Amino acid sequence: MKKVAVVGYGNTKFTKDELPIESLLLESTKQVFDTTKNLSQDLIDGLSELSGIKPKISHTVEHLCSSGSNAAVSGFSYIASGLADTVLVTGADKIGNPGQILEWDKSRGEFDHPIYWASMFTKAHKRQFSTTDEELAIVSAKNHKQAMDNPNAYSHKPYTISEIMNSKNVTDDLRILDCSYSCSGSSSILLTSEETAKKFTDEPIWISGIGQKTNSASFTKNELTTLSSSIIAANDAYKMAKTTPKKIDVAEIHDAFSVCELMAVEDLSLTEKNTGASYVRNLFNTEDRKINPRGGLIGAGHPLGATGISQIVEITQQLQNKAKKRQISNAKSGLVHNMSAAATSSTVLVLES
Amino acid sequence: MNKFETELKAGNFVTSECSYCNRIVWPPSDYCDNCFKDVNWRKVSQNGTIIELSRKENDVFCIIEFEDKIRVMGKLDAEIHMAKPGQTVKLSKCMLNDKNSFFFNLEN
Numbered sequence: 189m190k191k192v193a194v195v196g197y198g199n200t201k202f203t204k205d206e207l208p209i210e211s212l213l214l215e216s217t218k219q220v221f222d223t224t225k226n227l228s229q230d231l232i233d234g235l236s237e238l239s240g241i242k243p244k245i246s247h248t249v250e251h252l253c254s255s256g257s258n259a260a261v262s263g264f265s266y267i268a269s270g271l272a273d274t275v276l277v278t279g280a281d282k283i284g285n286p287g288q289i290l291e292w293d294k295s296r297g298e299f300d301h302p303i304y305w306a307s308m309f310t311k312a313h314k315r316q317f318s319t320t321d322e323e324l325a326i327v328s329a330k331n332h333k334q335a336m337d338n339p340n341a342y343s344h345k346p347y348t349i350s351e352i353m354n355s356k357n358v359t360d361d362l363r364i365l366d367c368s369y370s371c372s373g374s375s376s377i378l379l380t381s382e383e384t385a386k387k388f389t390d391e392p393i394w395i396s397g398i399g400q401k402t403n404s405a406s407f408t409k410n411e412l413t414t415l416s417s418s419i420i421a422a423n424d425a426y427k428m429a430k431t432t433p434k435k436i437d438v439a440e441i442h443d444a445f446s447v448c449e450l451m452a453v454e455d456l457s458l459t460e461k462n463t464g465a466s467y468v469r470n471l472f473n474t475e476d477r478k479i480n481p482r483g484g485l486i487g488a489g490h491p492l493g494a495t496g497i498s499q500i501v502e503i504t505q506q507l508q509n510k511a512k513k514r515q516i517s518n519a520k521s522g523l524v525h526n527m528s529a530a531a532t533s534s535t536v537l538v539l540e541s
Numbered sequence: 542m543n544k545f546e547t548e549l550k551a552g553n554f555v556t557s558e559c560s561y562c563n564r565i566v567w568p569p570s571d572y573c574d575n576c577f578k579d580v581n582w583r584k585v586s587q588n589g590t591i592i593e594l595s596r597k598e599n600d601v602f603c604i605i606e607f608e609d610k611i612r613v614m615g616k617l618d619a620e621i622h623m624a625k626p627g628q629t630v631k632l633s634k635c636m637l638n639d640k641n642s643f644f645f646n647l648e649n
Contacts, residue, residue: 294545294568297641299602299614307595308604315593315626360596360621406568408604408612412593 193385193392196224196378197501202342202371202489212280212374252528256496257535280374281491295406305530306445310361312412323465325352327446330472335483337513342489366446371489375497397429397538407530417534429538433457437519440499442527443484481514496526507541545569549637615643
């Protein structure tokens with residue numbers, strides 16, 4: 189299997205504006221061309237649209253909220269297998285994408301909006317671990333604060349813990365500021381083989397581990413306080429990368445709702461079970477940006493198809509020491525965690541410099 | 542529309558079941574998710590157990606489990622502070638208009 193590197197990237201700003209999806213895709217793709225040396229359309233073999241590229245392989249990946257990371261997995265596979273050498277992976281979404289509403293999970297019935305599974309997760313977490321509204325609000329406060337240094341984030345407003353706790357009740361267990369927002373936006377990455385990487389960049393970032401697990405169409409079948417698909421995906425990714433969670437310097441976590449970050453830091457083994465809330469509180473108090481430096485989904489916004497790719501862009505910038513004010517010092521190893529359909533499916537990538 | 546949906550439209554809550562594997566097949570499907578043989582359909586027990594619940598405005602919504610396997614979300618006709626996980630509920634009504642709807646009452 190060939191090694192695969194991230195060698196270029198582009199991002200649009202995430203916004204609440206109604207924008208044509210083709211324009212968004214083109215804008216983040218254009219940025220890849222603008223910022224990657226020696227790149228021309230004829231060098232790209234796979235996965236694209238517009239922009240004058242005539243790839244020998246192209247397709248669309250639809251995997252709900254984790255479409256972006258799964259498209260990257262497809263691109264990786266083409267290069268690793270030798271079927272393609274250089275692949276552009278581009279994702280975009282428009283605000284109000286109905287993809288977040290899951291009609292095929294029969295067990296949800298009329299409760300098909302994400303706020304309902306998020307309320308069930310949050311209530312169960314409060315019950316099992318005595319998690320408080322303040323501990324949930326800290327996730328949002330931290331991620332909104334970190335998003336202020338991300339020029340592409342939809343939100344550049346800091347919120348205090350009490351503002352978040354006192355924000356509108358969506359349900360008894362969910363405040364509006366504990367939710368990520370559907371946005372318009374696009375992100376792209378350029379992947380290539382080890383042989384070609386040097387041509388495009390002096391700082392290739394290697395995708396060294398991949399784990400992907402889907403365990404049910406119905407979230408109601410799963411435990412409510414554990415992201416079981418994430419545990420399996422993370423273990424597979426660590427194993428493939430021959431690394432351990434302790435070696436992860438920076439991580440982009442799928443904080444669709446505040447409770448997801450508390451669960452994910454535990455289930456990705458970044459901290460021990462039942463210490464997620466104190467772990468995140470400590471990050472917040474010490475201004476440590478290790479988790480979700482770009483602001484996560486809550487701070488940056490959540491254009492479904494772009495999110496996973498945007499997470500990869502962030503970790504790439506971190507490992508290239510190019511994340512500016514968001515930079516984690518001396519980051520060598522990073523992780524991307526992207527989920528879909530109430531955590532019934534998870535994708536985890538390990539990236540290394 | 543499969544049997545689950547046609548029955549739900551008629552107000553009946555049914556599940557698929559495999560007589561070869563002797564197990565409930567849930568979510569409902571025309572074939573067993575273990576052996577892929579044709580399933581049988583039968584009514585689900587009227588009593589279920591609360592797994593979790595919350596409230597949106599005045600509506601209490603919950604996950605209810607039937608027969609240790611079948612889980613659905615629905616509305617509970619109760620004050621939120623009167624109900625908690627582990628309590629028994631009874632299915633009062635179910636229907637399919639645009640989407641599946643289930644309604645439960647607390648069992649005394």
